[in-house]
Amino acid sequence: MTIKKICCIGAGYVGGPTCSVIALKCPEIIVTVVDKCKERIAQWNSDRLPIYEPGLDDVVEKCRGKNLFFSTDIERAIEEADLIFISVNTPTKTFGHGNGKAADLKYVESAARMIAQIATSNKIVVEKSTVPVRAAESIMNILNANHKPGVEYQILSNPEFLAEGTAINDLINADRVLIGGANTPGGQSAIEELCQVYEHWIPRKNILTTNTWSSELSKLAANAFLAQKISSINALSAICEATGADISEVAVAVGMDKRIGKEFLQASVGFGGSCFKKDILNLVYISECLNLPAVAAYWQQVIDMNEYQKTRFSAGVIESLFNTVTDKKITILGFAFKKNTGDTRESPAIHVAKTLLDEGAILHIYDPKVEESQIIEDLSMDHVPDLKHKVKIYPDAYSATKNTHAIVLCTEWDEFMQLDYERIYSEMTKPAYIFDGRKILQHDRLQKIGFIVQTIGKKLTRSAISRSWGSQSQI
Numbered sequence: 001m002t003i004k005k006i007c008c009i010g011a012g013y014v015g016g017p018t019c020s021v022i023a024l025k026c027p028e029i030i031v032t033v034v035d036k037c038k039e040r041i042a043q044w045n046s047d048r049l050p051i052y053e054p055g056l057d058d059v060v061e062k063c064r065g066k067n068l069f070f071s072t073d074i075e076r077a078i079e080e081a082d083l084i085f086i087s088v089n090t091p092t093k094t095f096g097h098g099n100g101k102a103a104d105l106k107y108v109e110s111a112a113r114m115i116a117q118i119a120t121s122n123k124i125v126v127e128k129s130t131v132p133v134r135a136a137e138s139i140m141n142i143l144n145a146n147h148k149p150g151v152e153y154q155i156l157s158n159p160e161f162l163a164e165g166t167a168i169n170d171l172i173n174a175d176r177v178l179i180g181g182a183n184t185p186g187g188q189s190a191i192e193e194l195c196q197v198y199e200h201w202i203p204r205k206n207i208l209t210t211n212t213w214s215s216e217l218s219k220l221a222a223n224a225f226l227a228q229k230i231s232s233i234n235a236l237s238a239i240c241e242a243t244g245a246d247i248s249e250v251a252v253a254v255g256m257d258k259r260i261g262k263e264f265l266q267a268s269v270g271f272g273g274s275c276f277k278k279d280i281l282n283l284v285y286i287s288e289c290l291n292l293p294a295v296a297a298y299w300q301q302v303i304d305m306n307e308y309q310k311t312r313f314s315a316g317v318i319e320s321l322f323n324t325v326t327d328k329k330i331t332i333l334g335f336a337f338k339k340n341t342g343d344t345r346e347s348p349a350i351h352v353a354k355t356l357l358d359e360g361a362i363l364h365i366y367d368p369k370v371e372e373s374q375i376i377e378d379l380s381m382d383h384v385p386d387l388k389h390k391v392k393i394y395p396d397a398y399s400a401t402k403n404t405h406a407i408v409l410c411t412e413w414d415e416f417m418q419l420d421y422e423r424i425y426s427e428m429t430k431p432a433y434i435f436d437g438r439k440i441l442q443h444d445r446l447q448k449i450g451f452i453v454q455t456i457g458k459k460l461t462r463s464a465i466s467r468s469w470g471s472q473s474q475i
């Protein structure tokens, strides 16, 4: 079989960009991305795509209506496809067994059941979603139990390594593509079919083929390693603040060792995004189920350190503002979990904003790409009924900072580095504070303007007021 038609179930942050790039690179393959959410599909078919991702609009514009389609007709797309990606969400379970840790596979299972119900010809079913090790076995069980005569399935694992904000570049210039499958003639030939799709643009040497379980585990492992690097540098940032070492200098010195590498060594308010926390929790849960408590505790600590960092940063803001923020106006610059995305899932800004709201602050929020409705939804808390009076969303950084006491920078958007901070300072309440949770601003310059500046992993000693976080001394 040569793949002529691909269906992708799930038109989200992964399914949309991945299939757009496949369509771009494989003009002879018809790619249909389906979703049960009508609004999402309508947005994919409009000029305003449901997700912001640099370069995505161009790719969609080139392919949509030619060999790339977005549809709610799931049945038809499954029926016609030779290969089906399952790219649905796999959130952390919020109930029952494994509550708060295990991956909730209900969407994967429902996709598998739909395939079993609809398919009347052979299909290669590809797990693109991040799943626990041996999830492919469950999918196979569902498909086999609902087997129609003459229909054969092959299940592959093909986890996605793209990062939001750089998804198109990550897909086009992937470090590697990983494909896991069964060590049977059918499994191997399915791997070969999928390899041929990727070989349209990825050199063969960068396409790794493994057994299914290695592939599933590698995705969890890769995210765990990445998050562990961030938690490690964040842990060291606390030591820097207490000792006078500078975490940026430490990061350069450590990162120049090729065995460690310089990427992902930027100390910050903490990592966010839909994947790191959920995937590590999943790894912790798997380790516990396998009766490996030491392994579970090891990875749990990566998440605990991230929570500690977010809490430490928020506490530092409050402490610096004379230990009270009640009725103080505070600007939150950036709400997305990182730059170049509008995604707020697990954004550290949510943690910081909620802590400040709890303490009675009034928040002025600006983010270049996050919708107002999303921010309000993320900050909704039962005990803060008058949220609309406590949170105001602004269309730019200047109006958001006017007449506020402090700026808390939560997302590393490039535009925050280019702002006219003289102008901002002149329009803020004095003393004016900046808390740089991403270490992207020029702290010396800001201090010269008059700001009291605090950042992560460096004790900035200019005035009596600025002091290291965690210190209990009062001014």
Ligand code: NAI
Binding pocket: 009, 010, 011, 012, 013, 014, 015, 034, 035, 036, 037, 040, 074, 087, 088, 089, 090, 107, 108, 110, 111, 128, 129, 130, 131, 160, 161, 162, 163, 164, 274, 275
């Ligand atoms: P998402 O939430 O943006 O998209 C999932 C989509 O699947 C939603 O639009 C939902 O309506 C749809 N869906 C769920 N069940 C369905 C069904 N039965 N039929 C049709 N549509 C259905 O999720 P996202 O971020 O794209 O993640 C998908 C998977 O990829 C997850 O397992 C995630 O862990 C993994 N992943 C995510 C990355 C990211 O950066 N967001 C990166 C790499 C992997």
